[in-house]
Each structure stands twice: as structure tokens, then as C-alpha cells.
Amino acid sequence: xxxxxxxxxxxxxxxxxxxxxxxxxxxxxxxxxxxxxxxxxxxxxxxxxxxxxxxxxxxxxxxxxxxxxxxxxxxxxxxxxxxxxxxxxxxxxxxxxxxxxxxxxxxxxxxxxxxxxxxxxxxxxxxxxxxxxxxxxxxxxxxxxxxxxxxxxxxxxxxxxxxxxxxxxxxxxxxxxxxxxxxxxxxxxxxxxxxxxxxxxxxxxxxxxxxxxxxxxxxxxxxxxxxxxxxxxxxxxxxxxxxxxxxxxx
Amino acid sequence: xxxxxxxxxxxxxxxxxxxxxxxxxxxxxxxxxxxxxxxxxxxxxxxxxxxxxxxxxxxxxxxxxxxxxxxxxxxxxxxxxxxxxxxxxxxxxxxxxxxxxxxxxxxxxxxxxxxxxxxxxxxxxxxxxxxxxxxxxxxxxxxxxxxxxxxxxxxxxxxxxxxxxxxxxxxxxxxxxxxxxxxxxxxxxxxxxxxxxxxxxxxxxxxxxxxxxxxxxxxxxxxxxxxxxxxxxxxxxxxxxxxxxxxxxxxxxxxx
Ligand SMILES: Nc1ncnc2c1ncn2[C@@H]1O[C@H](COP(=O)(O)OP(=O)(O)OP(=O)(O)O)[C@@H](O)[C@H]1O
Ligand SMILES: [Mg+2]
Numbered sequence: 348x349x350x351x352x353x354x355x356x357x358x359x360x361x362x363x364x365x366x367x368x369x370x371x372x373x374x375x376x377x378x379x380x381x382x383x384x385x386x387x388x389x390x391x392x393x394x395x396x397x398x399x400x401x402x403x404x405x406x407x408x409x410x411x412x413x414x415x416x417x418x419x420x421x422x423x424x425x426x427x428x429x430x431x432x433x434x435x436x437x438x439x440x441x442x443x444x445x446x447x448x449x450x451x452x453x454x455x456x457x458x459x460x461x462x463x464x465x466x467x468x469x470x471x472x473x474x475x476x477x478x479x480x481x482x483x484x485x486x487x488x489x490x491x492x493x494x495x496x497x498x499x500x501x502x503x504x505x506x507x508x509x510x511x512x513x514x515x516x517x518x519x520x521x522x523x524x525x526x527x528x529x530x531x532x533x534x535x536x537x538x539x540x541x542x543x544x545x546x547x548x549x550x551x552x553x554x555x556x557x558x559x560x561x562x563x564x565x566x567x568x569x570x571x572x573x574x575x576x577x578x579x580x581x582x583x584x585x586x587x588x589x590x591x592x593x594x595x596x597x
Numbered sequence: 598x599x600x601x602x603x604x605x606x607x608x609x610x611x612x613x614x615x616x617x618x619x620x621x622x623x624x625x626x627x628x629x630x631x632x633x634x635x636x637x638x639x640x641x642x643x644x645x646x647x648x649x650x651x652x653x654x655x656x657x658x659x660x661x662x663x664x665x666x667x668x669x670x671x672x673x674x675x676x677x678x679x680x681x682x683x684x685x686x687x688x689x690x691x692x693x694x695x696x697x698x699x700x701x702x703x704x705x706x707x708x709x710x711x712x713x714x715x716x717x718x719x720x721x722x723x724x725x726x727x728x729x730x731x732x733x734x735x736x737x738x739x740x741x742x743x744x745x746x747x748x749x750x751x752x753x754x755x756x757x758x759x760x761x762x763x764x765x766x767x768x769x770x771x772x773x774x775x776x777x778x779x780x781x782x783x784x785x786x787x788x789x790x791x792x793x794x795x796x797x798x799x800x801x802x803x804x805x806x807x808x809x810x811x812x813x814x815x816x817x818x819x820x821x822x823x824x825x826x827x828x829x830x831x832x833x834x835x836x837x838x839x840x841x842x843x844x845x846x847x848x849x850x851x852x853x
Binding site: 438440442443445447449450 | 713723728
């Protein structure tokens with residue numbers, strides 16, 4: 348059945364009725380989402396509620412059981428391998444566990460997406476980009492270090508640099524401030540806001556760090572039992588008298 | 598009829614490993630080919646195992662000779678010591694012991710490395726960076742173990758034979774030339790060929806099991822440790838099973 352979707356103000360991501368079950372475990376069960384241009388959308392939810400599964404479906408790492416995912420107006424599920432790879436150039440993904448390749452130096456980590464994707468970049472441009480993103484995150488001196496030599500906060504920033512290196516139009520952040528001290532967390536939040544300023548990216552930010560949510564969210568979706576439990580801006584969430592919503596803000 | 602839970606688990610695991618292996622033949626022979634990573638793995642897996650394999654091979658030949666001498670003396674066939682040592686080293690002990698040590702060193706390394714890449718989402722990160730992780734990680738490693746183990750076994754055999762020569766010379770005197778003439782006269786093509794062929798199979802099994810266990814690692818450091826551990830256990834068992842099958846097959850074809 349072909350279902351025509353409408354795109355109010357040209358959403359870059361549009362999800363309808365997304366379902367993903369792992370056996371009996373109904374992780375996503377009819378989830379909807381719209382991400383507008385340059386918008387920062389926070390997805391809130393308890394641990395294990397399926398937030399990581401959601402963004403892994405968006406980038407095609409997990410195949411949903413049913414539902415529609417459109418990115419830049421293209422149905423991600425119908426893309427062939429090559430088209431999916433091209434799409435992935437435009438979507439940055441910051442992994443919850445950073446996913447820095449620990450057998451490679453920082454430089455090789457940053458080179459990896461550029462070398463592997465079929466994009467035309469000569470050596471000089473590639474080198475400049477590496478310097479630029481490292482400079483953005485303030486870690487130029489780590490270029491020849493191994494990930495094991497970096498602190499948690501530094502690793503997060505390098506991961507962020509790698510996410511930015513292909514200048515994506517959308518970035519998916521999986522708990523960018525989790526496990527960091529408040530000061531480092533604040534630095535990451537500042538970086539996220541800088542990236543949006545500089546590159547005009549739209550972003551889905553998964554977080555339960557209220558400082559991060561407050562600073563970054565244009566819109567919030569609360570994910571519960573695989574469905575949209577509540578949607579709105581920060582003010583409507585903090586002012587909510589729903590006890591379940593309030594728990595997140597205590 | 599209801600299968601007991603453990604046997605159900607066994608069969609579903611066996612099925613999963615078979616599918617994982619079948620995927621190797623699907624991916625290995627079509628582009629893109631990851632030559633650079635393959636070369637790196639050959640270096641890591643082959644070259645870096647050399648000292649260990651050389652040491653154990655040497656001790657194996659020496660000890661085997663020393664252990665066999667009393668019995669050989671008893672039967673009055675001490676002069677046949679080089680024959681029996683070379684036959685047992687080349688046909689059985691060299692390939693199997695080397696493969697087991699290889700499983701312990703390389704199989705566990707692959708299991709742990711891919712396991713930690715899995716749980717820290719590095720495999721996912723590769724996939725979103727325009728890379729087929731199965732090709733990049735699994736095909737290169739399995740190809741490297743399959744090609745490197747036979748080379749290591751040949752080297753280990755040679756060093757073992759040298760150890761055997763020293764072993765003979767501890768209590769008797771023989772020249773290197775005489776020893777080697779005796780070895781060459783004993784060893785037939787039909788002794789060497791099946792022994793070499795099975796090392797390819799051993800190498801393939803070690804690589805495949807290590808990759809499978811790593812690729813399906815459970816979350817957490819405990820999961821990674823368990824992957825490494827079960828990679829060694831399972832590939833060691835498979836080495837013996839392959840050995841058993843190869844013996845039967847060569848027997849049928851009259852290579853004995
Ligand atoms: N590959 C998988 N196979 C089976 N179950 C899975 C898989 N991936 C996730 N799950 C299950 O899906 C549920 C949601 O997982 P997910 O990682 O999305 O949670 P999350 O909302 O990101 O939680 P957290 O805040 O802890 O990261 C969990 O119950 C998890 O066990
Ligand atoms: Mg998560």
C-alpha cells in the first residue's frame with residue numbers, strides 16, 4: 348500500500364508507524380517523528396526504551412519490522428546498497444560508546460570515513476579537513492595519539508570530530524553527554540550548538556541529561572512503550588503535571 | 598518430540614556458524630577487495646606468531662625424540678629414531694600442536710578484538726562509513742589465518758626436525774647429513790600432502806570461529822572475555838574433528 352506523506356516545512360526526516368520487535372520485546376511499536384531543517388530534536392526516554400534502536404533504524408543499521416522512514420524525502424528502506432551509502436554521507440552518527448577504532452590513531456580514525464566513502468577529496472583537502480575538525484573540538488595536539496591514550500571526554504570530542512568530517516546535513520547524537528563530568532558535558536553541549544551554527548545541521552539528540560536537553564532542544568519527544576508519549580518544547584515538558592514526565596526533571 | 602534445551606542451543610549455534618561461514622564464500626570472491634587490511638592481518642597473524650611457533654616446535658621435536666628413545670632401545674630399533682620422529686612430527690604432531698597453539702594465540706585474539714569492536718559499536722561505525730564490516734574484518738582475517746597457518750606449520754615442522762636431530766645427539770652421535778637422509782627416505786609425498794592440506798582447514802576453522810564468536814559477542818567486558826575464551830575452546834575441538842575426518846578420508850584414498 349502506497350501511502351502519501353505530506354511534509355510540512357520540508358522535514359529532513361519523517362517517520363511514521365515505526366515498529367521494531369526483538370522477539371517478544373516490542374521495542375518500537377508505532378513511533379512517529381518529524382525533524383525539520385536546522386531543527387534540534389531531543390528524544391527522551393528511559394534506559395532500554397529503544398532510543399538507540401530508533402536512530403539505528405534511521406541510518407539503516409537495523410531493519411524495522413514495519414513503518415516508514417523518509418530522509419530527505421527518500422524512503423530509506425527501499426534504497427539499494429549504493430544509494431544507502433550515499434545517504435549515509437549526509438548523516439553523521441555519534442555513537443553512544445564513541446566507537447573510535449582502537450587499532451588506529453586519531454588521524455586514521457578521522458581519515459577512515461573520507462577514504463572509505465566514494466567521495467572526491469585530494470590529499471591536501473583531506474588533511475585540511477582533519478585539521479579543521481580537530482581544531483573545532485580543540486584537540487589538534489592529539490592527532491597522532493591512539494584512542495587508548497585519550498580521556499573519556501577527549502574521546503567523545505574526537506568521535507564528534509569524526510562525525511563532522513563529512514559535513515553531514517543531519518547528525519544523530521546518541522547520549523552525547525552520558526558518563527561525562529558536568530564541565531566536560533557542558534563543553535560537548537557547546538560544541539553541539541557550535542556545529543549547528545557553523546554547518547546548519549539538523550540533529551536528533553538522545554539524552555536524559557536535563558542540562559543538555561534544556562540547552563539544545565527545539566522540540567522534545569518522550570518515547571515510552573515504543574510510542575510517542577508526549578511531544579512539545581522544553582517549557583511544556585517542565586510545566587507538565589504528568590507525574591511520569593516530571594520524573595525526568597527531578 | 599521436544600528437544601532438550603541444550604541440544605536445541607547446540608543446533609541453533611551450529612546453524613548460525615554455518616550461515617556465518619557460507620557468508621564468507623559469498624563475500625570473499627567479489628569486490629571490493631581489502632588488500633591492505635589483508636596484508637596487515639597476515640603480518641599480525643603470521644609474522645607475529647613466528648617466535649612462539651618456533652619455540653614450541655623446537656621443544657616438541659626435542660622432547661619427542663628424548664621420550665621415544667627408551668622404547669626404541671628396548672626393541673632394538675634405536676637407529677630408526679629419525680624415521681619415527683619425522684613421521685610423527687610431519688603427519689600429526691606438527692600440524693595439530695601448531696594449530697592448537699595458533700588457536701590459543703590468534704583465535705582468542707580475533708575473538709577478543711572483534712568482540713570489543715562489536716560491543717563498542719566500532720563495527721556499526723564501519724558500516725555507516727561506507728565499509729562492509731564482514732569483508733573488512735572477517736574475510737581478511739579468515740583469509741590470513743587460512744594462508745598463514747600452513748606456512749607456520751611448515752616452519753614449525755622444520756624446526757621440530759632440527760630439535761629431533763639435537764635430541765638424537767644427546768645420547769648418540771649422528772651427523773646432520775645422515776639424519777636428514779634418513780628423514781627424506783622416510784617421508785613420502787603421501788605423508789606430507791594430506792598433512793599440509795589439513796593445516797589450511799585448521800587455519801580456516803580458527804579464523805572463522807574467532808570471527809564468529811567476536812561478531813556475536815554479548816555486551817559488556819564479560820561478553821568479550823567469553824567470546825575470546827569460547828573461540829579457543831570451540832576451534833580446538835574443531836581442529837580435532839577435522840583431524841579425525843582427514844585421517845579417514847586419506848585412509849579411503851589409500852594415502853597411508
Ligand atoms: N540487537 C538486538 N537484539 C535484541 N535486542 C536488542 C538489540 N538491540 C537492542 N535490543 C533491545 O532493545 C531494547 C532497547 O535498546 P536500546 O539500546 O535502544 O535502549 P536505549 O533506549 O538506547 O537505552 P540506553 O539509554 O540504556 O542506551 C532493549 O531492551 C534491548 O535489550
Ligand atoms: Mg542507547
